[in-house]
Amino acid sequence: MSPTRTDAIGALGRTDEAAADIRSAAAPRPHGRRRGQRSRHWAAFAFLAPLIAYLTAFYAYPLYRNIELSVHDYTPRAFVQGNPRFVGLDNYLDIFTNDTFVQALRNTAVFTLGSIALQYALGLALAVFFHRNFRLAGVLRAMFLVPWLLPLIVSASTWSWMLNSENGIVNAALQAFGIGQINWLTSPDTSLLAVTIANIWLGVPFNLVILYAGLQNIPKDLYEAAGLDGATPWQQFWRVTVPLLRPVSAITLLLGLIYTLKVVDIIWIMTTGGPADASTTLAVWSYREAFGSGQPDFSPAAAVGNLLILIALVAGLAYVRLQRREDHR
Amino acid sequence: MTTHRPWWKTVLGIALTALMLFPVYWMFNVSLTRTRDMRADPPHWFPWDPTIEGYTAALDQQLPALATSLFIGLGTVVLTLLIGLPAGYSLAKLHPPGARTIDFLLLVAQMIPAVVMAMGFYAIYIRLGILNTVWGLIIADSTVAVPFAVLLFRAFIAGIPGDLSAAAQIDGAGNWRTFRSVILPLSRNSIITVALFAFLWAWSDFIFASTLSRNSDAIPITLGIFRYIGNNTTQWNSIMATAVIASIPAAFLLVLAQRFVAAGVTAGAVKD
Known part of the structure; x- marks a missing residue:
């Protein structure tokens, strides 16, 4: 861990000062900045999308099915046929x-x-x-x-x-x-x-x-x-x-x-x-x-x-x- | 504090550890005991006359189950990393809207009892026709590891200096390149921690295995042992031998990856 990490920091650290210069030069343009922010939102969402899809499909949906099970009368046959009787609470x-x-x-x-x-x-x-x-x-x-x-x-x-x-x-x-x-x-x-x-x-x-x-x-x-x-x-x-x-x-x-x-x-x-x-x-x-x-x-x-x-x-x-x-x- | 280290504490420590680990010793002892000595009264405290008949029987009968568990464990690791890493990066560095909601959902997700998830999955799988498949088990097992993975990656990646990714982006790297070339290499330790735990949890899972794959041709080792106990209460040496073999990943973890384990246990629970 330690060599890899310090190497990376060392290598990138040098470009960092240059980066700060460019950033301060670019900062006064509000238009460009807003566009950057919007694309960053998109990127943030794109990286998060698998998790959201996962939570929906493999957490929310099973939980929903579970609630559904609890308010119906599921017999083994109704399970396969999918026509259970609704019984409320x-x-x-x-x-x-x-x-x-x-x-x-x-x-x-x-x-x-x-x-x-x-x-x-x-x-x-x-x-x-x-x-x-x-x-x-x-x-x-x-x-x-x-x-x-x-x-x-x-x-x-x-x-x-x-x-x-x-x-x-x-x-x-x-x-x-x-x-x-x-x-x-x-x-x-x-x-x-x-x-x-x-x-x-x-x-x-x-x-x-x-x-x-x-x-x-x-x-x-x-x-x-x-x-x-x-x-x-x-x-x-x-x-x-x-x-x-x-x-x-x-x-x-x-x-x-x-x-x-x-x-x-x-x-x-x-x-x-x-x-x-x-x-x-x-x-x-x-x-x-x-x-x-x-x-x-x-x-x-x-x-x-x-x-x-x-x-x-x-x-x-x-x-x-x-x-x-x-x-x- | 003081630098002198009293020996009596080491002695007491060894005694306490021995007491704590006695069941583990007993598992070894029974796994090497001959069948006819199994019901000796009092039980043999040490396998003076060891036999490996338990181990040959275990390997004979449980090898396919071990292979199934290995496959499920590795599949769970891959799925967990694929979901957890990008999400951790996004939450730590890209400030998506609704990050707090996701945090909250992940905490709630960890509170849901496995038996409830098992019923939901059962109802879904029976329709999709993936009941009794390893793929169904990989998905179900990953639900234990994904919330942990996202929270751990998020905490870890948040600790990577922002300058690094800023510099990479100035050099023309997009978010994807930054993620791949800067974040991923630096996250190696947390990836190991998550992978180890995801594997161990999937390997150890009993509830999903006994509900979603109980009529499967390819059952995991936990279910293999459970059936063994049910069918065969005379050959405890084979049962315990299988248990010893099933404990190998845990032993591996303890010897080779102890610091990652400690990091995983304390992650999220203690902040400094």
């Missing part, structure tokens, strides 16, 4: 009165809040730990990224086998402490806990990396000053680190919230949302209705999906507002 009313709804909402709250709270706490503790430089810190920190980089199917199937009731390593280890067999994935009491644990493991690296980057932006001399004033490391953490990390923390938590709301794969692979609905979140419910069985039921699935978007949007608007506020600082 019936699908939405159906899901609100469905027994699964309350359970899924509760599970979503437990899964999401439990995940992001512990991911954040562990990520922050590790970030602070790695921030004090020690031998091998860089290598070890890099190793911590592994869970985040692995394909989800890999981590989910590994966790499934580790949590296996009879042959899993987790139960074998617990047995050494005299704790009897726990049916992690097959008991309604523990399946939500099991997928939450796996999800926390997956999310810690992301929190660690972002919070570590945030810590590095806190000026070192603040800690030195606090140290000179006699603040203990504990006090330094609460009086310097926590307040100065607040914006980064807020963004980390919000991103975590948005990502965790969408999670389907880890739960689906480990428990398929079961047993019964014990680990079914809203996203898993939507997936199960549409793709989980031989009988696809797209219309209620789309309604649940749209509800999920609504929840994510509320969180997202909070995120955008937060960013704006940071921008104005």
Whole structure:
């Protein structure tokens, strides 16, 4: 990178002075300038056009189709023939009165809040730990990224086998402490806990990396000053680190919230949302209705999906507002 | 601060890393365990008597799926770069009207759950007849990477000094030449970051694969593993061996491209 870049800057830098001369000579002609601006608008649009076409075709249109699905009664046959019955908001009313709804909402709250709270706490503790430089810190920190980089199917199937009731390593280890067999994935009491644990493991690296980057932006001399004033490391953490990390923390938590709301794969692979609905979140419910069985039921699935978007949007608007506020600082 | 580096922190750090990476070790361990030792009680903590039967079975059965995933990953990278680079250039340097709206749309786009996109794509693909094709999956997988790519390129290209493109234009270069001869060569690092992530996300995708290509002849590796678990709960060594093979791109990324990874994770989330 560095040689290429400096070469280019060096080579072009020389023509730059000449360029400035020509520009100042040309500037007083308003007519030419306006034409330049208009052609620049065209160029700007031309370069942006693929993205706009892409967003329209592959974001807006699928979303529109999804809304359409949710206000019709799509049977598998109507799907192919394209003549579904319009039912208005019936699908939405159906899901609100469905027994699964309350359970899924509760599970979503437990899964999401439990995940992001512990991911954040562990990520922050590790970030602070790695921030004090020690031998091998860089290598070890890099190793911590592994869970985040692995394909989800890999981590989910590994966790499934580790949590296996009879042959899993987790139960074998617990047995050494005299704790009897726990049916992690097959008991309604523990399946939500099991997928939450796996999800926390997956999310810690992301929190660690972002919070570590945030810590590095806190000026070192603040800690030195606090140290000179006699603040203990504990006090330094609460009086310097926590307040100065607040914006980064807020963004980390919000991103975590948005990502965790969408999670389907880890739960689906480990428990398929079961047993019964014990680990079914809203996203898993939507997936199960549409793709989980031989009988696809797209219309209620789309309604649940749209509800999920609504929840994510509320969180997202909070995120955008937060960013704006940071921008104005 | 202080320059002395206490050893106990390194020891603690190694212990924490070992704890964190235990599942990864366990995947390796199980992948080398013989089938008849699989249900040993207590489980073998180390494959004293390793076997490669898991790996031969995995390669035997999953090689086509690996090839499919490779193709889908590369296709996703190409599509993502083709859309993301010009858009990033336009937003960073050419000040198009409505840039703020695009920004907002890209942020919103990242919040849409994949399951919702999958249903929309399913409804569209079934009409177009591209359900169960790799092309359909490439398009769907790229929707994860494109918003990220545009925002990253935009931030990166905005950091390229304006003098450079101004100078090129005085030398007679149009916007296209400027883009090709000045912006693209200077964006090499951000292109690598985006390409790596686009590939990894497409390679790891499960939701689109399990919805848009579940009746396909050419299934990607994630779906291959999932079916493996469903059909075959006795041969966990083969399942874990496939998982190890499927993790190779991640390992590659970690060893050879770690700084690009860190740049990608923090991009957009932290500003200095």
